[in-house]
Structures are given as C-alpha cells and as structure tokens.
Amino acid sequence: MDNSRRKFLKIAGLTAIAGIAAPTAFNSLLKGEVHASSGEASTAGHGGGHEAAPVGKRYGFVIDAQKFAADPGLAPKCINACHSVHNVPDFGNKKDEIKWIWTETYAHAFPDESQYKRNEALHTLPIMTLCNHCDNPPCVRACPTKATFRNPDGIIMMDFHRCIGCRFCMAACPYGARSFNWRDPRPFVKQENPEYPTRMRGVVEKCTMCYERLAEGLMPACAEASKESGGIIFGDLNDPASEVSMVLKEKFTIQRKPALGTKPSIFYII
Amino acid sequence: MIEKALTGDSRYWTWMTILLVLMGVGGACYVQQFNYGLGYTGMSRDVSWGLYISQFTFLVGVAAGGVMLVLPYYLHNYKVFGRITILGEFMAVAAVSMCLMFILADLGQPMRALNVLLHPTPNSILFWDMIVLNVYLFLNLVGGWVMLNAEKKQVPPPKWVKALIYISIPWAISIHTVTAFLYCGLPGRHYWLTAILAPRFLASAFAAGPSLLVICALVLRRYTAFDAGKEAINKLVTIITYAAILNFFFVGLELFVAYYSQIPGHMHTIDYLFFGLQGHDDGIMYNNLVLPMRFSAFIGIAATIALLFPKVRESYTRIGWLCGAIFLSLWIDKGLGLVLGGFVPNPLEYITEYYPSAGEIGITLGVWATGFFILTILYKSAIAVKLAKEN
Numbered sequence: 001m002d003n004s005r006r007k008f009l010k011i012a013g014l015t016a017i018a019g020i021a022a023p024t025a026f027n028s029l030l031k032g033e034v035h036a037s038s039g040e041a042s043t044a045g046h047g048g049g050h051e052a053a054p055v056g057k058r059y060g061f062v063i064d065a066q067k068f069a070a071d072p073g074l075a076p077k078c079i080n081a082c083h084s085v086h087n088v089p090d091f092g093n094k095k096d097e098i099k100w101i102w103t104e105t106y107a108h109a110f111p112d113e114s115q116y117k118r119n120e121a122l123h124t125l126p127i128m129t130l131c132n133h134c135d136n137p138p139c140v141r142a143c144p145t146k147a148t149f150r151n152p153d154g155i156i157m158m159d160f161h162r163c164i165g166c167r168f169c170m171a172a173c174p175y176g177a178r179s180f181n182w183r184d185p186r187p188f189v190k191q192e193n194p195e196y197p198t199r200m201r202g203v204v205e206k207c208t209m210c211y212e213r214l215a216e217g218l219m220p221a222c223a224e225a226s227k228e229s230g231g232i233i234f235g236d237l238n239d240p241a242s243e244v245s246m247v248l249k250e251k252f253t254i255q256r257k258p259a260l261g262t263k264p265s266i267f268y269i270i
Numbered sequence: 271m272i273e274k275a276l277t278g279d280s281r282y283w284t285w286m287t288i289l290l291v292l293m294g295v296g297g298a299c300y301v302q303q304f305n306y307g308l309g310y311t312g313m314s315r316d317v318s319w320g321l322y323i324s325q326f327t328f329l330v331g332v333a334a335g336g337v338m339l340v341l342p343y344y345l346h347n348y349k350v351f352g353r354i355t356i357l358g359e360f361m362a363v364a365a366v367s368m369c370l371m372f373i374l375a376d377l378g379q380p381m382r383a384l385n386v387l388l389h390p391t392p393n394s395i396l397f398w399d400m401i402v403l404n405v406y407l408f409l410n411l412v413g414g415w416v417m418l419n420a421e422k423k424q425v426p427p428p429k430w431v432k433a434l435i436y437i438s439i440p441w442a443i444s445i446h447t448v449t450a451f452l453y454c455g456l457p458g459r460h461y462w463l464t465a466i467l468a469p470r471f472l473a474s475a476f477a478a479g480p481s482l483l484v485i486c487a488l489v490l491r492r493y494t495a496f497d498a499g500k501e502a503i504n505k506l507v508t509i510i511t512y513a514a515i516l517n518f519f520f521v522g523l524e525l526f527v528a529y530y531s532q533i534p535g536h537m538h539t540i541d542y543l544f545f546g547l548q549g550h551d552d553g554i555m556y557n558n559l560v561l562p563m564r565f566s567a568f569i570g571i572a573a574t575i576a577l578l579f580p581k582v583r584e585s586y587t588r589i590g591w592l593c594g595a596i597f598l599s600l601w602i603d604k605g606l607g608l609v610l611g612g613f614v615p616n617p618l619e620y621i622t623e624y625y626p627s628a629g630e631i632g633i634t635l636g637v638w639a640t641g642f643f644i645l646t647i648l649y650k651s652a653i654a655v656k657l658a659k660e661n
Contacts, residue, residue, distance in 0.1 A: 094314065094315075094622075095309070095314045095315075096309055096314075097314075097315050098315075104618060105551075107550060107619075108550070108618040108619055108620065109618065111617075111618065111619040112535075129618075138456060138457050138458075140393075141393050141394065141455075142394055142395070142396070142456070143391065143394055144385075144386045144391050144394040144396035144397045144400070145382075145385040145386055145388075145389045145391060145394075146389050146391050147385075162382070162385055162389065163378070163379065163382075164377050164378070164379050164380075164382045164383060164385050164386065165308070165377050165378015165379045165382075166373075166376070166377055166378075166396060167318045167319060167376075167378070168394070168396050168452070170315075170318040171318060171319060171453075171456055171459065171612075171613075172456045172457075173458075173617070174456075174457050174458025174459075174617050175458075175617055175618075176315075176316075176616055176617040176618050179315055180308070180315065180318060180378065181307065181378065182307055182308050182309030182313070182314070183306060183307040183308075183309035184307060200379075201306075201307035201308075201309075201378065202307055202308065202377070202378025202379040203378055203379060204378075257458065260457040260458055261457070262457065
C-alpha cells in the first residue's frame with residue numbers, strides 16, 4: 001500500500017470516529033450528564049448523616065409508626081393499596097413470596113438498634129418496610145445490565161424487561177427490599193390492574209415509589225391510603241416547603257442502617 | 271489431536287457413557303427448570319443464591335489453580351512441570367466452562383444473558399467477572415492448544431503464544447479476585463464484607479486446583495502410560511500444603527476478628543456455620559450446615575498436617591486420598607458454606623435454611639459431568655501427543 005493512500009485511510013477513519021463520537025459527547029455535556037448525580041458529592045463517614053446541599057428533586061417518605069400502632073387496620077390497607085395496584089402476586093407460601101411493602105417488628109427493621117430495656121410497646125410496634133430508595137444504592141451498583149437504575153428524582157427504578165434475573169441486586173440490598181419471580185406470577189394475581197404491567201417469571205421486582213402515579217400527579221398508593229391519619233407522608237426532601245421537610249424539621253426521625261452509607265430516603269418516627 | 275478422543279478402551283467408553291448419562295439427566299432437569307422458573311430449585315427470597323452460584327465460585331478457584339503449574343514452568347523455567355503444565359491449562363478450560371454453565375443455569379431469564387454485553391455496566395462487578403472469565407478461558411484454550419500442536423509437529427511454538435501464556439498468569443489471580451469482589455463489596459452481608467476474602471479465595475484455590483490435578487495425574491498414571499513423574503507430584507503436593515496452610519490461617523484470622531471484637535453481625539454467620547444460630551422470635555436452633563462445616567474443617571486440617579510428613583508422602587495412594595480430602599474440605603467450605611452461609615441471617619435477621627431440590631442437584635451434577643467430559647477429551651488429546659513424542 002503506498003504512503004498517500006495509507007494516510008488518507010487513516011484520516012478518513014479518524015474523522016469517522018470523531019464524527020460519530022463528538023455529537024454524543026457534546027449532547028451529554030449540554031444535558032449536564034457529567035455532573036448528573038443527585039447533588040450529593042461528599043461521601044459520608046460512619047453514620048452517613050452529612051448530606052451535601054440539595055439540588056433537584058429527591059422524593060422520600062416519613063413513616064409514623066405510632067399512627068400504625070394506633071390503627072391496626074392501617075397497615076393492611078396500605079399494603080393492599082400497593083399490592084393491588086401493582087399486580088403483586090400472592091402465592092400463599094414463603095418460598096415464592098413477593099412483597100413490595102410489609103410490616104416488620106422494630107427488632108427486625110432496625111437490627112442494629114439496642115433492644116435492651118426498651119419499653120414493651122416498642123416490641124409490638126408495626127414498622128412499614130419497603131425499598132428505601134437510597135441516594136447511594138448498592139443494588140444499582142451491582143446490577144450488570146442497568147435494569148435497576150436511579151432516576152434524577154431519587155426513585156430507584158426497575159426495568160422488568162431488561163432484568164436477566166441474576167439476583168445480584170438481592171444480595172446487595174441491605175434491607176431485603178427485593179423479591180424475585182421464582183415462577184410465573186400471573187396466575188397468582190388476584191385481580192389484575194390493566195394500568196400496570198404484570199411480570200414474567202425470572203425477574204426481580206420491588207417498590208418503585210409509584211412513579212407511574214406520580215407522573216399523573218397522584219400520590220404513591222400507600223401514602224394515599226394513609227392520607228387521613230398521616231401514617232405515610234410523601235414529598236420532595238429537597239423542597240424545604242414540602243410536608244415531609246416540615247415534619248423532618250420538627251420531629252426526631254431515624255433511618256434503617258445509616259452506618260452503611262446508603263442514605264435511605266425513608267425516615268421513621270418511632 | 272482431538273480425534274484421539276474417539277478411540278479408547280472399554281474403560282474409557284464406560285467413563286464417557288457415565289458422563290453422558292449424567293449430562294442427559296442434567297439437561298432434562300434444566301428443561302424442567304427452564305419451563306417452570308427458578309422456583310424449581312430450593313432457593314427463596316432469603317437465600318437467593320444456592321448451589322449454582324456456590325459451585326461457580328468454587329470452580330473459579332479450580333480454574334485459577336492451574337496457574338500453579340504455568341507460573342513455575344514458564345516464569346521460573348521449572349522443567350519438571352513441563353510434561354503436566356498442559357494438564358493445568360486444560361483443567362482451567364474445563365473449570366471455566368463449568369463456571370459459565372452454572373451462571374447460565376442460575377439466570378432467571380437466560381435468553382437475556384447477552385444484555386450484559388448489550389448494556390455494559392462497568393460499575394457492576396458481574397460485568398467484570400464476565401470479561402475476566404471469558405478472557406481466561408480463551409487464554410488457556412488457545413495457549414494450551416497451540417503449544418500442544420507445536421509439540422505434536424515438533425516445531426517451536428509461535429512467539430505470540432508465549433505472550434498469551436504470560437498474560438494468563440496475572441489473569442488467573444484476577445479471575446478469583448474479581449469473583450471475591452462479587453461478595454466482599456456488598457454492604458450489609460457481614461460474612462462476606464471482609465478484605466481477606468480475595469486472599470482467602472486465592473489460597474483455597476491454589477490448594478483445591480492442584481489437588482484435583484494431582485488426583486487426575488494419579489488416575490492417568492494408573493490407567494494410561496502417562497506418568498507425571500514423582501518429582502512433579504511431590505512439588506505439587508508441597509504447593510498444595512502451603513496453600514492449604516495459608517487458607518486455614520486466613521480462616522483463623524476471620525474467627526479471631528469475629529469473636530474477639532464480639533460484634534454480633536461478624537459472629538452470626540460463623541456461629542451458624544459451626545455451632546448453629548438461634549432464631550430471634552422462634553428460639554429454634556438452625557444448624558443444617560454445622561455437620562458438613564465441622565467435617566470440612568476436620569478433614570482439611572488433618573490432611574494438611576498429614577502431608578507435612580515426608581513418610582506419608584512416599585505412597586501415591588496416600589497422596590491421592592489426602593489430596594482428595596483437601597479438595598472435598600475446600601469444596602464444602604467454599605462450594606457450600608461461603609455462599610449459603612452468607613445469607614444467614616438475612617438483612618432483617620431472620621433465618622431461612624436452604625436445601626437444594628432434587629432437580630437442582632440433577633442440573634448441578636449435569637454441569638460437573640459436562641466439565642469432566644470436556645476435561646477428558648482435552649486430556650486424551652494432550653496425552654496422545656505426549657506419549658507419541660516419547661515413544
């Protein structure tokens with residue numbers, strides 16, 4: 001091959017690569033994707049209590065356990081609201097179990113907290129547990145296909161159609177929030193809601209903070225079901241005027257396993 | 271060369287038939303699992319990885335173990351391993367093949383496996399594990415095959431193959447390090463969350479892999495004209511002994527940190543594995559892994575100590591049994607205890623015990639049989655070349 005022809009091919013090749021890559025890179029710069037985290041840059045040390053200045057939306061919940069203790073019917077109402085709207089199957093056995101939101105005792109929801117000499121009421125206090133929509137989510141780090149990912153508004157999403165069912169996210173989640181479809185779930189959905197997809201076997205699922213309802217301006221199903229009592233308060237943690245922010249300013253709240261640095265978006269009033 | 275796998279005596283065909291039958295059983299079980307879903311296995315919401323992923327983890331170690339022959343031979347020009355280095359490389363090929371099959375068997379949506387390539391995700395350790403395992407398979411298969419072919423034709427091997435072989439040495443370390451990272455980077459799984467996991471994986475790998483090699487070499491010596499040689503076997507046994515001692519030392523470090531610090535999360539799984547763990551609410555003692563784990567510790571340590579005595583090492587039979595004991599011990603420790611134990615207790619401190627289903631065991635046996643089938647074909651080709659050259 002003579003020299004000029006080789007040179008020409010080189011230049012042509014490089015131009016082609018630049019032509020393909022440049023617009024993509026330029027676009028992502030324009031969209032600001034280079035700094036596209038939720039605005040938390042500093043990693044908190046032990047305790048995870050130091051969050052950076054808020055930027056953009058970050059949805060979260062405040063769950064008032066006392067409201068659930070006062071009304072034993074409230075928890076089933078919230079669970080049912082969530083599970084029926086999302087076509088969560090009920091297999092009636094523990095091995096196949098799928099759940100998005102459920103009640104735990106204090107000891108299991110907060111295993112790192114001391115149980116010693118605590119008041120009696122604490123032991124029976126119902127704690128609503130669900131995906132924490134962490135700001136620093138281990139499940140998103142673990143997923144090999146981006147089937148679980150973080151939305152800019154802080155919601156940890158699931159793409160049921162991309163999930164390969166490796167269950168790495170289930171091993172990674174320190175809150176046991178994720179369920180797997182061990183078998184075809186469709187025959188076990190009591191009454192199908194046509195507004196929301198049912199799942200196929202072999203994929204992971206979990207609470208997605210009702211992103212589909214938020215898009216329509218509705219509250220998450222669990223928060224709506226407990227609206228009258230204020231058991232679950234939903235809102236933008238980064239908006240100082242939101243109801244959640246007001247409650248968080250006033251009340252003492254705790255998060256699950258803060259020492260792991262996952263920065264949950266769910267706070268509990270005990 | 272591979273045509274040599276089509277000739278053999280009746281013992282050879284019996285062995286291959288047994289393997290084929292097991293492969294058939296595994297395949298049939300897999301069809302059932304494919305049609306029903308992973309609920310076919312004993313796994314559940316709490317123990318979400320079972321026999322498949324634990325076998326995968328153990329076999330990555332066996333694959334990495336091959337480097338204990340490649341490194342002395344190619345880097346230190348240790349000629350004694352010249353005749354058996356190919357056995358190490360081909361064992362790595364068979365072991366990585368099994369790893370890949372176990373991963374596929376474990377996927378809830380195996381038809382979507384290529385999503386890992388379609389949507390590459392560098393922050394996921396599984397993505398890197400996929401890369402290092404496939405490259406390691408390629409390095410060993412090509413490296414081993416080309417060297418063997420050159421030997422057959424009695425010509426010097428091409429230069430580029432040496433490069434592949436040199437790369438395969440640190441690559442062996444990488445496959446088991448990345449596999450350890452799958453576990454030790456997860457917050458909230460205390461048993462796995464330890465920086466010593468990768469070194470411990472490597473130590474057990476460098477004992478388990480060469481143990482299987484010694485057993486293979488002894489089987490070949492007995493049933494074929496191929497003799498690895500006393501010196502090579504002895505050197506391998508020395509490597510196994512050192513690696514096993516390191517492994518048990520590392521396990522001891524884990525025990526010290528857990529029990530001296532008295533941090534409950536660090537003690538829970540070790541309690542569960544060796545003594546049993548009591549449920550928070552029900553008060554039941556859960557201990558289905560205690561017997562295998564104690565057995566594993568006992569035979570592993572006893573066999574390692576026995577191998578320290580030169581008198582014991584004088585007989586091939588004893589060496590065979592002791593290497594078998596070390597292999598079994600490490601298989602129980604890593605092929606069962608490490609993965610299954612890591613899920614007990616679960617993140618909410620409930621205890622769910624796992625028992626594999628019959629079909630799951632069928633698939634597992636099928637994959638192992640496929641691995642040995644590959645291994646037998648490769649070894650048959652290699653030995654034919656070696657023996658032809660010597661005669």
